Amino acid sequence: MRDMILSSSEFRLLERLRLNPNKAFPGRVRGERLTTRRGLSIEFADYREYTEGDDLRHLDWNVLARLDQPIMKTYRDEEDLAVHVLIDASASMSFGEPTKLAQARKIGAALCYAALMGGDAVYPAAIGEPPSKPQPLRARSSYPRFCRWANRLGADGTVSLEASVKSFAASSARPGIVMLLTDGMDPNTVSAIRFLAGRGHEVNLLQVLTPMELRPDIEGDLRLIDIEGGPPVDITANSITLKEYDRNLNAHIDSLKTEVLRVGGRYALTTTDEVLEDIVRDHFIRGRWLAA
Amino acid sequence: MNLLNPGVLWWLLPLGGAIVALYLLRMRRRDLQVPANFLWPERTDEIRANSLFQKLKFSWLMVLQLLALLLIGAALSRPQTEQSGLAGDLTVIVLDASASMSASEGARSRFDLAVRASEQIIADAQPGDKLAMILAGPLPEVVFPLSSDPALQRMKLRDVEGTDAEADVGEALRLAAALAKSDDSAQIILISDGAFEEPENFSPGGASVQFVKVGDAKENLGIEAIGAVQTGEGKNVYVGVRNYGDASQSASLSIHADGDLINSSRFDVKPGETWGRTFPAPANSEVLEARLTDGGALTADDYGVELTGSAAAKQILVVTPGSPFLERVLSLEPGVVVDKSGSVPDREKRSSLGPGQYDIVIFDGVPEEEVKSLGILSFASIGPSSPVSSSGSVKNPTFLSASDHELLDGVDLSGVYIADALRLQLKGSATAAADSDSGPLIVARDGLQRQVVTSFRPGNSDFPLTVAFPIFIANTIEYLAGAAASNVLEVATGQSLALPADEVEVEAPDGTKTTYTGKDGRTVVRGFSRIGPHKVKYAGLEKTVYASLKDPLESSIKPRSDVSLGGSDTEGTEAAIRLMDIWKPLALLALLILAGEWFMFARRS
Numbered sequence: 001m002r003d004m005i006l007s008s009s010e011f012r013l014l015e016r017l018r019l020n021p022n023k024a025f026p027g028r029v030r031g032e033r034l035t036t037r038r039g040l041s042i043e044f045a046d047y048r049e050y051t052e053g054d055d056l057r058h059l060d061w062n063v064l065a066r067l068d069q070p071i072m073k074t075y076r077d078e079e080d081l082a083v084h085v086l087i088d089a090s091a092s093m094s095f096g097e098p099t100k101l102a103q104a105r106k107i108g109a110a111l112c113y114a115a116l117m118g119g120d121a122v123y124p125a126a127i128g129e130p131p132s133k134p135q136p137l138r139a140r141s142s143y144p145r146f147c148r149w150a151n152r153l154g155a156d157g158t159v160s161l162e163a164s165v166k167s168f169a170a171s172s173a174r175p176g177i178v179m180l181l182t183d184g185m186d187p188n189t190v191s192a193i194r195f196l197a198g199r200g201h202e203v204n205l206l207q208v209l210t211p212m213e214l215r216p217d218i219e220g221d222l223r224l225i226d227i228e229g230g231p232p233v234d235i236t237a238n239s240i241t242l243k244e245y246d247r248n249l250n251a252h253i254d255s256l257k258t259e260v261l262r263v264g265g266r267y268a269l270t271t272t273d274e275v276l277e278d279i280v281r282d283h284f285i286r287g288r289w290l291a292a
Numbered sequence: 293m294n295l296l297n298p299g300v301l302w303w304l305l306p307l308g309g310a311i312v313a314l315y316l317l318r319m320r321r322r323d324l325q326v327p328a329n330f331l332w333p334e335r336t337d338e339i340r341a342n343s344l345f346q347k348l349k350f351s352w353l354m355v356l357q358l359l360a361l362l363l364i365g366a367a368l369s370r371p372q373t374e375q376s377g378l379a380g381d382l383t384v385i386v387l388d389a390s391a392s393m394s395a396s397e398g399a400r401s402r403f404d405l406a407v408r409a410s411e412q413i414i415a416d417a418q419p420g421d422k423l424a425m426i427l428a429g430p431l432p433e434v435v436f437p438l439s440s441d442p443a444l445q446r447m448k449l450r451d452v453e454g455t456d457a458e459a460d461v462g463e464a465l466r467l468a469a470a471l472a473k474s475d476d477s478a479q480i481i482l483i484s485d486g487a488f489e490e491p492e493n494f495s496p497g498g499a500s501v502q503f504v505k506v507g508d509a510k511e512n513l514g515i516e517a518i519g520a521v522q523t524g525e526g527k528n529v530y531v532g533v534r535n536y537g538d539a540s541q542s543a544s545l546s547i548h549a550d551g552d553l554i555n556s557s558r559f560d561v562k563p564g565e566t567w568g569r570t571f572p573a574p575a576n577s578e579v580l581e582a583r584l585t586d587g588g589a590l591t592a593d594d595y596g597v598e599l600t601g602s603a604a605a606k607q608i609l610v611v612t613p614g615s616p617f618l619e620r621v622l623s624l625e626p627g628v629v630v631d632k633s634g635s636v637p638d639r640e641k642r643s644s645l646g647p648g649q650y651d652i653v654i655f656d657g658v659p660e661e662e663v664k665s666l667g668i669l670s671f672a673s674i675g676p677s678s679p680v681s682s683s684g685s686v687k688n689p690t691f692l693s694a695s696d697h698e699l700l701d702g703v704d705l706s707g708v709y710i711a712d713a714l715r716l717q718l719k720g721s722a723t724a725a726a727d728s729d730s731g732p733l734i735v736a737r738d739g740l741q742r743q744v745v746t747s748f749r750p751g752n753s754d755f756p757l758t759v760a761f762p763i764f765i766a767n768t769i770e771y772l773a774g775a776a777a778s779n780v781l782e783v784a785t786g787q788s789l790a791l792p793a794d795e796v797e798v799e800a801p802d803g804t805k806t807t808y809t810g811k812d813g814r815t816v817v818r819g820f821s822r823i824g825p826h827k828v829k830y831a832g833l834e835k836t837v838y839a840s841l842k843d844p845l846e847s848s849i850k851p852r853s854d855v856s857l858g859g860s861d862t863e864g865t866e867a868a869i870r871l872m873d874i875w876k877p878l879a880l881l882a883l884l885i886l887a888g889e890w891f892m893f894a895r896r897s
Contacts, residue, residue: 092327092328093327095327183327185327185328186328187328187330213327218324220322221320221321221322222321222322222323222324223321223322223323223324224324224325224326224329224332225323225324225325225326225329226326226327226328226329226330227325227326227327227328228327228328230329230330232323232329233329233332233334234321234334235332235333235334241332241333244333245331245332245333248331248332248333249331252331
């Protein structure tokens with residue numbers, strides 16, 4: 001049986017929600033999104049003086065009758081939104097029960113479903129893997145394709161988060177909203193966010209951590225081995241060390257959050273033990289990531 | 293700082309090394325895979341099991357453990373600090389009153405400084421502390437017994453005086469040890485300059501002994517020798533002056549004959565050397581005195597005296613295979629010089645030519661021979677010139693009666709047990725001074741050569757154990773000396789003199805008079821504590837006793853930094869000190885550090 005990642009109740013929850021980007025993006029096909037580009041659509045945008053050659057169907061006859069002055073009505077164009085769902089598939093995402101990757105996959109599926117329901121174009125991509133040319137998913141019927149892609153993901157990426165994100169940003173991906181689902185366990189994550197924003201993307205970062213990462217329950221003399229490589233670190237896990245780790249983690253989270261907000265995006269932190277309904281309610285709806 | 297158990301400190305090195313070695317062991321760490329380690333601080337407070345060696349890293353835990361070990365080791369070594377005051381509840385002060393203590397230390401004497409130190413000890417005593425003081429003079433004297441009355445102690449202390457005599461510090465210390473033995477924490481404080489012979493048979497027991505050193509002066513000249521000799525050119529007196537100090541000194545010496553100045557001389561003497569000179573003296577002079585001016589810090593040794601002619605010391609020869617009682621009594625007798633021999637030297641025999649050297653010859657356990665001396669004392673020894681003959685021996689003769697002969701002045705023979713005696717018969721003009729149920733016990737014969745014979749040897753009776761024995765010997769010497777007996781005597785300062793009287797008045801050179809009372813017709817004048825002539829009046833007689841100090845140990849006044857007491861060297865201190873145990877605060881500090889170390893360990897683990 002095909003794994004649809006989400007349960008039926010979660011589908012029902014998401015069916016009435018749409019992505020709510022902070023800013024509008026030009027689309028390639030007519031969709032359900034308003035674009036800043038003035039065009040011929042049905043939603044009024046502004047007035048301008050008539051110039052020769054204009055389509056007289058958009059002349060405001062009422063103004064002409066009252067003021068005897070030809071004024072043209074302009075409309076905002078309605079286009080589809082490019083939604084890039086970037087799921088971190090690096091080795092560090094294999095931690096937790098369920099794993100951070102599984103949690104990110106589920107959240108990504110939820111966002112993808114909401115985007116598809118809103119008529120947006122979803123571009124799934126894996127962080128930590130070599131870059132590929134993703135094909136857009138459109139319409140709810142494309143959701144199973146997302147699931148097949150997502151279920152194939154394993155936490156075995158070998159490319160760093162920074163390098164992978166920069167590679168994505170440097171590609172010809174349409175500017176749109178980036179749903180970055182990662183644990184952010186890369187000291188250069190801030191740089192990656194800045195790079196994404198610099199390419200015109202709206203960066204929405206959902207940081208997925210395990211409860212163990214937030215409150216480590218370790219003691220004794222340990223040699224910490226980074227699963228993504230690098231020299232090991234010898235520590236004595238005592239109250240002093242744990243306090244210092246806590247300070248470092250909070251500082252790192254704060255730096256991510258600050259950078260995301262600075263570039264006009266959104267930030268949320270969740271854990272692997274938080275259920276999707278709570279995430280949607282507490283982070284996405286309350287944080288206006290999704291709107292009804 | 294004093295350590296009672298310094299050997300413990302040797303353990304600090306291996307134990308400290310063991311602690312450091314533990315920190316040299318490399319930590320065996322458990323591997324733990326984490327998503328990322330850049331958030332983790334590299335803190336390696338190694339607190340648990342180790343394996344192989346590594347480079348030593350700084351660790352506060354190690355520092356605290358080493359510090360705690362150091363403190364524990366220091367506490368176990370029982371450190372003590374010196375503080376002024378008394379250590380125990382019971383303290384016996386031994387105050388040296390010897391001649392060297394009268395040395396001048398600026399405006400005050402060394403003895404005055406010692407008294408002041410004693411006052412300070414009394415002032416430092418806590419209420420309830422018991423103090424006693426013994427004055428270490430020629431004879432030990434208890435200044436005040438054990439008491440807790442500072443007022444009484446101060447009052448008694450005001451009356452103490454130094455002497456110009458050699459002190460029996462050993463006897464004073466033995467007496468102090470006897471007083472202190474009742475308390476294990478007792479303390480004996482000797483206040484002295486350390487110029488005394490090492491005490492024999494002194495054991496402080498459980499008491500601690502402290503030596504409070506007084507005095508700094510060391511420059512001193514002393515009359516080392518004075519003697520008169522009759523030569524073909526007349527009578528001469530020789531005087532030797534020794535420099536006991538560290539620097540050359542100049543001094544003046546004056547010679548007096550029977551109180552008249554006959555010569556004087558100014559001289560220099562180098563340190564450690566003796567200046568000597570012979571002076572002519574009047575032929576008929578009896579008392580020759582030498583007085584030193586500018587003789588250094590000690591004046592007690594600036595006086596010497598030599599009696600000549602009839603006043604000269606009596607030369608006594610004891611012919612005996614061994615008679616300890618007799619030799620002991622004679623050594624204490626003033627005005628005599630005693631030699632001992634197993635047989636009569638040829639030149640003393642009457643058959644030889646020339647004059648004899650000895651005034652009196654005593655035969656004890658050796659057959660009497662004819663000798664040239666003025667008098668003969670024979671103990672159960674009969675010879676050809678004896679005033680008695682013997683007709684065998686008797687067992688346990690019992691004393692019956694005594695005549696009023698001067699030999700028995702102050703001598704009570706009743707109750708004297710005699711094991712063996714000769715049965716004597718009088719010959720010629722001999723008279724029995726004492727009789728027994730088996731014949732004469734003591735016989736005397738007057739004449740050109742006086743003789744005294746006893747029918748028993750002192751060793752065959754308990755006579756030497758009675759107080760009558762030294763009196764009998766003194767009476768006999770005076771009787772045998774006969775016309776040679778003089779009204780002048782020479783004694784060493786501190787020497788006692790037993791006189792046949794119930795009361796004796798002694799007028800010291802400074803004019804102070806002291807009356808001594810005795811019993812049974814015998815009075816002991818306990819020590820002539822000052823140098824110079826003392827007028828002694830008793831039983832209608834008057835004698836002049838010249839006391840002088842001839843003791844190189846006392847003349848060598850340089851204070852000793854430490855003295856040997858009870859078999860161990862005791863270092864001198866400036867004041868009475870008490871040793872305070874400080875192991876308790878050290879142990880407490882070690883405990884606090886260990887608590888801190890535990891707290892740090894708990895925080896880090």
